[in-house]
Every structure is written in structure tokens, then in C-alpha cells.
Amino acid sequence: MTASTSGLSGFRRAGAIAAAALAAISLAVAPGARADAAEPADATTGILPLGDADLTEVTTGRTLAEGVTLTRIMRGTEPAPADQINTTTRGPWVVNVLTIDPREARGHLKATYGPDLARVEKTTDLVRASGALAGVNASFFTFTASQLYPGDPVGLGLFGGKLLSEPVTDPAEANFVVDANSNRALTGKLSWSGSVRNRTTGATLPLEFINHPPVVPAGCATLTDQTQCTLPGDVVRFTPEFAAATPSGVGVEIVLDRRGCVVRTATTRGTALAAGQTSLQATGQDTVALLAVAGQGCVEQTSTLTDQDGEELPLRRGLFGVTGRYQLTKDGRIVVPAGAPGDSFFARNPRTIAGTTRDGKIVLATIDGRQTTSVGTTMDETAAVAQALGLEDGINLDGGGSTAMAVDGALVNHPSGAERAVGDALVYVDGPYRSGN
Template sequence: MSRRTLVVGLATATCLTVSAATAHAADLPSSEFPLGGPTAKSVSSLGQGVELFTLKAGKATDGYTVTILMPNGRDHGTLQDAELKAGEVEAAGETPSVQPMVKPQVSDGPAKEYFTVRVGLWSLKDKDEAAKTVKALKDAGIKSKVDFLGDDGVQTTGPWNMKVLMIDGRRFRGSYAASLGTSVAKRETTSSMAKAAGALAAVNGGFFNIHTLSALRGEPVGVSVVGGRLLSEAVPGRSALVLKGRTARVTEIKTTVAAIAQDSARVDVQGVNRNAGADEMVLYTEEWGAKTPANGGADAVIDASGKIVGLRTSGAAIPAGHRVLHASGVASDWLYQHAWEGWTMTFDTKVIDLRTGSAIALAPDVHVIGGGVGLVRNGRVRVSAKRDGHDSVNMVLRRHPRTMVGVTRGGGLIVATVDGRKPGVTVGANMIEAAQLMRWMGAVQAINLDGGGSSAMVVGKKVVNKPSDGRERAVGDALLILP
């Protein structure tokens, strides 16, 4: 395994000379790290065309402050709310500061100004002193919290710890795939999914639903296609990563599913492999890994040939090799009228690329992972936070651990994690910074996947980044790099 190290200063760069015979085809830029230096990197070759970079940049200068909570429980609000809270803090004997907080402009939404109220500044080693102020304010009836300034999303010197997989599209002879593990409904670690598939490397995939029933919290929030099979419907118009063999692209997706009975009656299906809402049709495949909802609805059990082999009250498992069309509430009427045992039921399933307007052919080597936010489009920073459902201060402005994927002009793939939530060690990135990082690394299209404690990169059988939970989190799906 070859290794080399490059150190880059704030103003000057010291370049390591590598002969043409040993140079890596995929490499990080020699230009200055976009979020600030100094920078150090090392690289390991994982196989033909795949390089793993460890990147460390910046230095720790941020400390702690105390943030006052607004009447709505948030740490930011209107100027009027901030000034009222500042008055309460002053009456309690502390010296408050009302500070503006600007959620930055994104490609599909304007900048917006908020205000926060803060008390004091403490160094990294004096967090306990900040906590004493929180207690004193609590005794005065004022809710507050200790905040690390590096999390704010405004100017920082870092540091940043990153892991980056650079995959040369000309030399790589493996393929890309998605995995939902052993069940759509249940969560599984990225390393477990990577091991089961014999993956060379892997990262966590898209967001999963933490607001559903506890037994179903592996279900993706948005589209999932695995091996050409639609296993979760899209949130229409949201960003996604489309994989086919050893190619990848970022686009926006919508999906449609319709059930067609033997008598030609047709009905729209609202969901695939998720908990059904009121008066909905939801299609469950054997990958669901849980029972259909016990909501008094009806289930049509359909075998691999499309034959309806039974009509039952909902709340049972999906038999192996079968699908179940579930209907809740008044939607059950359609099943009772058109889903007769012995009849056939077919499904018209479309996954539509909204950039081309065409349906994606669902071949066995096609996989789709729903993302969080589009970051780069046509080589430019273009953060589509509003369209992709993540337009809050916390998601756009605050720094968090991130998992990001980008496609290069030459057809290569960039897969990166930036660790965060570790004061003095690594601060993470906000959405704008994530986009800047991917563009700097050479992505012409890029997407943000799930982050926070979910961010994990696995190489071989080892998690190579440092998840912020202190251990690897079970997630909904994963992106696999297969040999």
C-alpha cells in the first residue's frame, strides 16, 4: 500500500514531486483548501483507480458562549424577541449581546436575518465555566445553553478532518450499488451492508424516517432503487444520485406507480414500502421486512407471476417472492371491487429523471439513492435547500458532519465525509461550505447525503472516519463501491 504526505501552508504550498510512473490519476487539488489552511493530506491506494485521502485542515481557535433560548424554544428569533430576552438577561445581572444571524442565500431561496442573544466568551478548556452561567440564568428563570462557536456556520478557522475517496472513471473496473441491508423497514450499519456485499468501500446513504413507528425507522425519506427495483417512492423533485454500473449522475427524480387489475381498472399507488396514511394505496415488496399496517385495511397478496393469491385483512407479513397491495380506509373499496383471487394485477412503475424528462430504464445494474440537498450543478455551487426540504437555519447555516458525493467532468466519482461536532478537533461544514468543498475537489455535479451522526465511511471492514456519536450509527441505506 503506497502512502505519501503533502503539507500546504496558508500562503505557500510545498508540492511533493511524483514521477509519471507512480503518480495517482485521481488526486486532490494543489490549490489552497477553500475553507482555510494550513492543510495536510495523506493517500492510500485501495485498488486500480481508487484512492483514499485523509485530509486535515485549519486550526482550533473557537471557544464557547452561552446562548439564550427564545420564547419558541429556539436559539434565534426576531429582533424584538432578542431585545426582550436581552432585557431579562441584563436584569439577572449578566451582560447580554444581541447578535445578527444570517441564513445564507441558496439557489432556490433568499438570505434571511435572525437574531440571537449571547453571554460571555470562554476558551475550549473553560466549557465548565460557561455551564456555570447557564445554571445562574436557570436560577433566574431564563433558559439557555452552552454553544461551541465553531458550530455557528459563520467564520471559523476549523479544524476540519476529512476522508475522501477519489475514483478514476477511466481506470476503475468495479461498479456502484445501493443497499438497504436485510430490510427496508429496519436500520443497519454501513459496515454491515458493505461486508454483506463484499464492497471495497462504502458510505451511508440518504435520510431515513425517524418520525414513523420505531420498528419502521429504516424506511428512506425519498426514492430508493436497488438492482432495478423501486423500493421507496420519491419525494417529487428532490435530488438523487443515479448509479448504473460504474457511472453516476446527480439529478432530480419523481416516481409514479399505478396498479392495473385484470378488468383494466387502474388506480394510483401513493407509496412503496412505508407506513400507510389514511385512505392510501401502498405497495409492499418482500424487501419491506415487516408486516403491513394493522389499520383495518385490506391486502391483496400477489405472487411473482402477477396472480392474486389472496385477499386478507391487513396486518400480516409479506410472503417470500410476493408483493402486497395494501389499501387503507376508503381506498379499500377499489381492492374489493377489482382484486379478485385468481385474477392478475400488474404495476406500471416509472422513475423519471426530471432533468431529461425521460423515464429511467430499471435494469438490474441501476440503483438510485435519494439525497438531502443538491450542492453543485454544472460546475457551480448551487445549493437547492428549499426544493430538497432542508431550508432551516440548522440545516443550511449550522455546521455538522457531512457525507457528500460528486461526479467529475471525466466521469469519476468523489465520495467524501467531513467529521464534525468535535470542538477543537473538527467542526464539520454547513451546506454552502459542503458545496465549496465538492467544487474544489473537482465535482461538476454533487449532492449531500445524510449527515450528523449518520456520516460514516467504510473501507474494507473498517470505519475510517470518526462518527460524531462515538460509534457507527445504524442507517437506512448505503452507497457501495464494489470491486
């Protein structure tokens, strides 16, 4: 998905170029470390470009499975004063790095969520429930914005070839996409378009969202009959994966069977969907358009993902994708923008990183933060860490209180508070990918 590639759909870039020297340092264990013994490496040469040059840095590592390693890097030895966490140049910093080498690994990396898309689960629980060896938190999600559907992804949610949440138009969104069949992964930015077309009349209506509660126009909030509203609303497609029931409220909802034919039409929203069914919801003036296009008969629904070069990404089985905020590195260069003064997102925080090396290794890393024992990183520092870890292309996943890495269902990092329940996770399962697993 980077601008230099000829498209995401073929995953042509991964594994095509020899490994860089930094990748050899950081994507297994550092020189001098024994992967199976978890012994400290030579601390005279640092990997992390953080803080003062004279800081002691110790690296330990171990092999989790064939082709999968866990590396822990500790830079700085003295706890930070509590009032200097955001400013100190002495650290300390604690970074955990999970590395998957597709040429050697027997398992697969995928994205997963809990019982449904709208709920949240702890990363440790998602790792256990998936039968996974290890995993990290992944997408940004609604969190406190909607207590009814806190796990709703804010951006791309692609699971086993099913697009359950569309990428947003915000230029800050960055996506991580992996093919579980080959463990080839790329990072960048996807776009989406969707529509509904009546098979008989040919009338077409654009879709705005997938599995996101539609907004009722403020000027029509008191109208029980939304078809009387003259303000534009939303048109949304819902699938059974979203929740036990679709969002309720004023508006129109049309339930379709697996062939796209109308099962029932309602002038209020909210219903349970059976397996194979989908529904279309509309609010505001869009209720009239939805009824005209899909109120009877059968419809065709289109859903198209494209990469930033405009090439279509086929939704095949085994394809997974999650959403981050800001690309950190691109073609080995740091590309993260400068943050606005006072923007807390760009200040020091716990971070979760995902990306790929030039020789196709996949790297998932966490940086503990907001603690005297690990101060966290600014966005600039996060990008520098990604580059130092050999990430040719890397993105910033959800961080802060969400940052978590689990191995065998137990945390290996230290979250800034109690482990937070999250929307989804990237997990490594030590076995071949099979559709549905």
C-alpha cells in the same frame, strides 16, 4: 439528471468531457502527495475554501485499489473552542474523499441495505456484509419517526434494478444513481408514477407509495372497517424486501402472486410475503377502490421512473439509486438554496457528499462535524467543498450523526457520536458486478 443533459437513461454525460484542474487536485491526491505512502502534500496551497485564508492545510492520500484512492484533507491545526464550533473561521475541518475512476477501477459501486429495507445497520457492517472495500452512508431514512420501520428510506431506494422506494415530490430531494455495470453515475431529481390495472375490467387505480406504511385518516382511526371511511387514505405496494411482514392495522390488503393474480384478500393489514409475491394495502376510502380494481382476478402493475427532463429511466439490472437532500453543484455551479434563518439543517453539521467530475470520476466524501477537532460545514460551505473537489454535479446525502466512511470494514472518519445505524450505504466492491452480488 441535470437540466443540461438529454436524459438520465443513457448515462451519456459521464466521461464525455476532459477533467478540470480542480479534479486533478482533489480526486486522487493533492500535488506532491504519494498515493501509496500516505505522505503529507505541500501544505502551501489549500484545496478547501473554508475559513481564514492563512489556515494550514495538509493532505495525505493512498491507493486502496486500482482506480480507487482515499484522500484525507485537514484544514486548520488548533482545536476549536467548544462554544465556537458553529461560528469559528479557524476550523479545524477534516474531510475524507473516496474517488473511483471508472476507466481504471476493476470493481463496482452499488447501494446496499441490511437484512431488509425496514431495518438499520451501521455503515461499517454494511461494508463488511457486502464484501466491499469501502463505503459511505447514503439515503435519508425514517430514523425516529417510526421505530417499527426505522430504515424505511425517505425517498428513492433503487437496488439492482428493483425500485423498492419511490422518489418523493419534495423539490429538495436529490438523487444519486449509478450503473454498477459501468460505474457511470449521475445526480439530480427523479419522479415516479405507478398504477394497478385489472386485466379483465381495465379498471385502474394509482399507487401512492412503494414499501411505506400507509396512513389511516385521522377521522377514521377508530373504524375497524375502513370501507366505511369517507376520507381518502393511501394505496401502497409492498414487496418481500420490506420486512418479515407487511405493516399491520386496519384497512385492506390483497396478496398477489408473481403473475399478478390474487392469492388472498384480507380486511385487515399485515402478512408475510413469500418470494415472488407482492401485496397492495389501502386505508380510508381507498379501500373500496382497491377492492373494486384488484379484489379478484389478475392485475398489471406499472412503475415508471423519469428524470427531470421527463425521459424514462429503464429499470435494468445493475442500476442503483439513493436519496439525498439538496443538489450542491450542477454543471460545476453552486446551486444549493439559502436556508431559512435558524434552520439547523443549514447550520454546521457533519456531511456526506456524492457526485461526479466532468471526466466521469465518482466522488464520495465525508466532512466530520460537531467536534472541536472538526467543526462541520453549513450547506453553503458544503457546496463550496463539493465544487473545490471538482464535482461537476454533487448532492448532499444524509449527514449529522449518520455521516460515516469505512474502509475494510473500519471507520476512517470520526462520527459526532457513536456510529449510527443507517438505512443504506454506497459501497465499492473490488470486483465486477454480477446480478445478485
